[in-house]
Amino acid sequence: MKKYLILFVLGMFGLATKAQKPIYFMGDGVVNDASRATSYGIYGKLSTEDVWVLKRYDLYDNLMQTGSYKDENLTIPHGQFVFYMDLAYFNMLGKENFKLKNKTRFKYQEGSFVDGLEQGTWTLFYPDGNILNIQNYKNGKLDGEFKTLDRYGRIVVIGHFVNGKKEGEWITEKGTKVELYEQDVLKSTKSVKAEKDRQQTKS
Structure with missing residues (x-):
């Protein structure tokens, strides 16, 4: 279920962003191992601005938050x-x-x-x-x-x-x-x- 949602969101996200990527979180920290994740997100850089847009989901594919960051590491x-x-x-x-x-x-x-x-x-x-x-x-x-x-x-x-x-x-x-x-x-x-x-x- 999760992989299909990621593909769908990536497709929709592509209209406004470029280089969309999945990202995995354990709590509020980023992890590389998807099996340890407690939530995940899709993020990409807006093609018209110098910001990175994130949509974050729980492991049941429920939207948790939307927002944007000044850096690719999503720290600002x-x-x-x-x-x-x-x-x-x-x-x-x-x-x-x-x-x-x-x-x-x-x-x-x-x-x-x-x-x-x-x-x-x-x-x-x-x-x-x-x-x-x-x-x-x-x-x-x-x-x-x-x-x-x-x-x-x-x-x-x-x-x-x-x-x-x-x-x-x-x-x-x-x-x-x-x-x-x-x-x-x-x-x-x-x-x-x-x-x-x-x-x-x-x-």
Whole structure:
């Protein structure tokens, strides 16, 4: 099954790339022995740009990720990346019960690298396509708004990073707690629910 998929992908890949090659991974490391591989990929250099494009699959031929690199050894990610996840695995991790019609996998995460470092907005998704998390990067460090939502779009956590460190007000636990940070150091915590209860008691 795998060899037929490789041939098919190589044929389709040839429209945009040249010198397509198979590559084998054990974990995240590259191995030469295909029998030791835990996943494999097809990669080739774009004919119009100086980047190498990779499509990576598990041993059941499920697409795991797509992305591009600045080098043939695939050590410097550069450009848009998309990662995919198994639905049953997601449900098990999050104790969820999502169901997808005629699908067992979904797009879980997407974002961009520039010269090997995360850059701009990275987004995680629920199986139904709703946003799970938004995080922003600058030169490989979290920088800007960070937000986690539940499956219904309600904010669970929201705050800001500056140069990889939490800064300012963070609202957590679905809006019931407010934390104040200065350069990643927690300065104060208060319960929003407790504050509301005190105000109601006074009135």
